[in-house]
Amino acid sequence: MSIDRHSRTMLPIPDRTVPRLTTYDAKDPDTAFPPIEPLLPPQGAPNVVIILLDDVGFGAASAFGGPCATPNAEKLAAGGLKLNRFHTTALCAPTRQALLTGRNHHSVGMGSITETATSAPGYSSLKPNTKAPLAMTLKLNGYSTAQFGKCHEVPVWQSSPMGPFDAWPSGGGGFETFYGFIGGENNQWEPALYEGTTPVEPPATPEDGYHLTEDLADRAIGWMRTQKALMPEKPFFVYFAPGATHAPHHVPPEWADKYKGRFADGWDAQREKTFARQKELGVIPADADLTSRHGEIPAWDDMPADLKPVLEREMEVYAGFLEHTDHHVGRVIDAIEDLGILDDTIIYYIIGDNGASAEGTVNGAFNEMANFNGMAALETPEFMMSKMDEFGTPTSYNHYAVGWAWAMDTPFQWTKQVASHWGGTRNGAIVHWPNGIADKGGLRSQFTHVIDIAPTILEAAGLPEPTMVNGVQQAPIEGSSMLYAFGEKDAPERHDLQYFEMFGNRGVYHRGWSAVTKHRTPWMLMEQTGPLDDDIWELYDGSADYSQAHDLSKEQPERLHALQRLWLIEAVKYNVLPIDDRTGERLNPDLAGRPTLxxxxxxxxxxxxxxxxxxxxxxxxxxxxxxxxxxxxxxxxxxxxxxxxxxxxxxxxxxxxxxxxxxxxxxxxxxxxxxxxxxxxxxxxxxxxxxxxxxxxxxxxxxxxxxxxxxxxxxxxxxxxxxxxxxxxxxxxxxxxxxxxxxxxxxxxxxxxxxxxxxxxxxxxxxxxxxxxxxxxxxxxxxxxxx
Known part of the structure; x- marks a missing residue:
């Protein structure tokens, strides 16, 4: 094995010339220079592919017991590992910035989405230059890097055609290639796309059969083939982040039609079915309990009879959307296998950047912008019925009802945005690496978090965490490498302390226990929340209660108080304070304190x-x-x-x-x-x-x-x-x-x-x-x- 002589803690790696004899004439026999060698990471560094889906709850994909067929996720898991205690931040942009940097979301200024940024350090949407992204570290160590899909990490005042582009993937994000969109969501049929920082139009129209997920897969496959054709010795890092399955739920009708009649029993019954399937698969413990439905979530039997056909169609469309997405993820994986590099590629398939989205109102939406404008009442049951056949098509901008989001988070409480409970933060994840994982089809239950992916990849590649990047001293990565658990099923977990916070919903995990408090309900946009100090905290024993079904706060108040103090300590450490539960005020740049063009x-x-x-x-x-x-x-x-x-x-x-x-x-x-x-x-x-x-x-x-x-x-x-x-x-x-x-x-x-x-x-x-x-x-x- 060759010795790596590069000083990789300082990036870019400094050029160092070894003193040697200098001749006058190049024809002199003593003229000798070593050949120019392209920069490569240490020998044996694997290719890396991170696949991150959007707004998929733990109980949606069939790989984790859900009703939506994901055969490619199942196939990948059969050759790798399922992670059933993997966590995100409860919201898209914070999860993505945490994943890409290995730091907690408030540490990198992403306490919320970019559109609600404030001047507070934890919420500014500005990533400190002391916390360089993983892609930059890999690129400066000799990796080829490319991102395809969603980027929601650009501060809104930097998202115009004039930039600046420091926060864009191909600007300062470390990706040499970017093809995708800037922002939280996009029309899957007629998206606003960028290639690098240049706006481009989709290569076809919906009438031609265009769909964004297929386009992103095509581009990713083409890039990987080109990279291996031209640079076979150089590993790559591909970040594949389709907008699916974030609303609008857009999918060709034949995919949705596969599920006709499958959801006629409603969301309460669907949770029971999913829960039984999860136990059958072993992705949740046999002694886990199904959490109950909160009063804020309507029962299926209480929904208007004339609306139920529409509600069924909403879920059929979503299920088809997720299966369609998994199909195109499968095409990307097949391309890796066709190139003969599957064994030497770490693939993370993260099924959701947060819990399922409850932002579609209790009835769902034909155009989700109605709810965001406080005008959901315009979409009457009669209107929804008249549009039922259009759900998922180019004439819709649809979202499913709150009840379906709750069902897609089985067996947990709550949904996306609710960072206090596992329904908002626990996502099914799969890691596949034949050269590094011997336990094919295994399950890992150590607590892990999205910030753990960056240090895992660095350790697998034999790369040190950099102390200096582009002349700036770096703050330590805050995640813990998961590599230890790849080989040891029962290894003690190393990430044993983690805080959570989003819009005042907050919680803390410590050595199996979790203390949580829900402050705001996602679909009640105009809700007036009470004082933070009046929030009621709950206590759960994760070692005996996988799903947070049994609140022990009354039985063990002292343990609860200790965890509450621990949350506050972590909140101070990572710029969570001051907690910001405001909504409308943060949309106004003057009140929020962010720049405006x-x-x-x-x-x-x-x-x-x-x-x-x-x-x-x-x-x-x-x-x-x-x-x-x-x-x-x-x-x-x-x-x-x-x-x-x-x-x-x-x-x-x-x-x-x-x-x-x-x-x-x-x-x-x-x-x-x-x-x-x-x-x-x-x-x-x-x-x-x-x-x-x-x-x-x-x-x-x-x-x-x-x-x-x-x-x-x-x-x-x-x-x-x-x-x-x-x-x-x-x-x-x-x-x-x-x-x-x-x-x-x-x-x-x-x-x-x-x-x-x-x-x-x-x-x-x-x-x-x-x-x-x-x-x-x-x-x-x-x-x-x-x-």
């Missing part, structure tokens, strides 16, 4: 600008506003978008149709309010303007619309109801076209290009411009005010 009441945009997130554009919600554009018309049949924000499931657009200006306000994909100009705009350069006069009197109200050509009114209309909080989690603002899905049914993204020329577009908030015209001096003043 925007200042003032006017914003100037230019032709070709696009993929601007809602944080990159003035918010026109719940107020009067105007949109003015300088356009040059060529011919009478002018078509296309001048400016559009959002998409099919909520947004607005100013566009031309058959030569006439049109303003559309699309409320949640349910109502489409159109105002059309009375006349065709003549050839030449003109100003087109739309003014919206908000009714006032609260949130989500309507208002009047007036269209102008060169200051003269040419059409009026009305918007009856508006979206008060958010248009979309993935759709953006575009000038001169509309990416993603179209706001209006008058055009498609493919036909949305403006056929004329756009000089500029200006958005103004709450201002009265009585001549309905913007002169050059006024436009220059607005532009200069934003410097």
């Amino acid at each position: 925007l200042r003032g009441n006017s914003q100037l945009l230019f032709s070709g600008m696009g993929r601007l997130s809602e944080n990159s554009v003035l918010s026109i919600k719940n107020k009067s506003f105007s949109v003015t554009a300088e356009v040059t018309i060529r011919g009478k049949s002018t078509q296309g978008v001048v400016v559009a924000q959002g998409g099919r499931f909520g947004g607005w657009a100013l566009y031309f149709h058959e030569g006439r200006a049109v303003f559309v306000y699309n409320t949640l994909g349910i109502h489409e309010f159109l105002t059309r100009a009375d006349s065709v705009l003549a050839e030449g350069t003109h100003q087109v303007r739309m003014e919206f006069a908000y009714d006032g009197g609260g949130l989500a109200k309507g208002g009047g619309v007036t269209l102008y050509y060169d200051g003269a009114p040419v059409g009026t209309g009305r918007v009856e109801v508006t979206q008060p909080m958010i248009f979309s989690a993935d759709e953006t603002t575009d000038v001169g076209y509309d990416s993603g899905t179209g706001v209006s049914s008058d055009y498609t993204p493919q036909t949305s290009r403006f056929s004329g020329k756009i000089g500029w577009v200006q958005i103004d908030l709450g201002t009265d411009d009585h001549d309905h015209f913007i002169d050059p001096e006024e436009r220059m003043r607005i532009a200069m005010a934003r410097q």
Whole structure:
């Protein structure tokens, strides 16, 4: 075995030249230099693949007893190990940042999602440069690195096309290749994609059979094949993180139809079935108990009879979505096997970045943005029934009901966001490494956490934890390597202390015991929570009570108090304090204390600008506003978008149709309010303007619309109801076209290009411009005010 002479604790590895004889003439026989050798990790370092699914509860996948077929997870587990006490953070971005750094989520600024970042260190969404990501460490040690799929770790004020890109995967994240999306979720049929930091369009349309998960698998497979064809001696690190199965639950109908009738008994009965199957498989102890349903979760028998067919379809679609995802994960694994490198590849298959999502309301949603805007009441049972056949298709943006999320977390209490209980944080995980795991099909029950993956990979690769990266001294990794348990089934667990916290839901694990308290219910977005000190804590003995079914707080108050103190000590250590259970206030950058790209009441945009997130554009919600554009018309049949924000499931657009200006306000994909100009705009350069006069009197109200050509009114209309909080989690603002899905049914993204020329577009908030015209001096003043 060759000796590794690199000093790998300092990265990049310093170049060191050995003094030797220097000749004058290269033809001199004494001229000798060692050959240039590409940087490689230590001999025997394996390839690494981390597969992370989104929003899958412990009791969803068949590999862990659930109703959703995951044959590829089962196959991988048969050749590797199942981990039945593996934990995440209860929310997506925090779990991902913890996984990628080996540190607790508050330690790397991700106490919540990026959209609710504050100026507090534990919640800023800023990863300290003292905590370099795993991908960077591996790349600087000679690994090829690539990420495919979801990245929700970019601070919102850094997510515009101008960056900065330090937090992007291929910017400062350590990945040489990135293909995927930035943000919490994406339309699986018509996603907003990036290649590196460059926006790109999907290679096909839904009509062509496009689906994001398949596309990501194709790209990952192609990259791995290319890497091994060109650099066979160099190991790779692939992070495969599809948006599935996060809402929207999008899947071809044939996958959902496999499950027709399978969920007619409802979620209470499904938990019983899953629980029995889990015991049969041995993924939970034989003496485990099934936790009871809390009163906040409705019983299946109490749901309206006319809604039950819709509820069944929601779960059928979700089950098909998870099976479809596992199918494409299987394609990635098969490609590794076809390359002949499966035995020498560590594969982590983590089935969920948190518990199942209960963010779909008690009835589920055809468009989940309705709930996020506090407008779920618009989706009546009659409306849901009328849309039942569309669930999962490109015309939906759907989510399942709370009861199904609870069932998918069997046998535990609660769901995603509830970091206090295992239903929010315990996820089924599988590790496969034929060259490093002899116990094929084994089960490991040591307590483990997502922060343990990074140190495990470093130990398996023979790499030290770096003390210096890019000139910055590094803080220690906070996770513990799991490698010790790969070979010893009954080895004492080494990760025996772990805190949990999310939105005030909190808990602590210590040597088999857990103390927990639930503070907030995920689907009650407008809930007024009580004082943190009034929260009721529970105590569980994990050695005898796998599922947290028996609260021992009354029997052992002293042990509970000791664990509460331990939680507080860990909270201080890892920047959890101050606990932040606020919701609406944290959406406001000024109140939250995070930077914003925007200042003032006017914003100037230019032709070709696009993929601007809602944080990159003035918010026109719940107020009067105007949109003015300088356009040059060529011919009478002018078509296309001048400016559009959002998409099919909520947004607005100013566009031309058959030569006439049109303003559309699309409320949640349910109502489409159109105002059309009375006349065709003549050839030449003109100003087109739309003014919206908000009714006032609260949130989500309507208002009047007036269209102008060169200051003269040419059409009026009305918007009856508006979206008060958010248009979309993935759709953006575009000038001169509309990416993603179209706001209006008058055009498609493919036909949305403006056929004329756009000089500029200006958005103004709450201002009265009585001549309905913007002169050059006024436009220059607005532009200069934003410097």
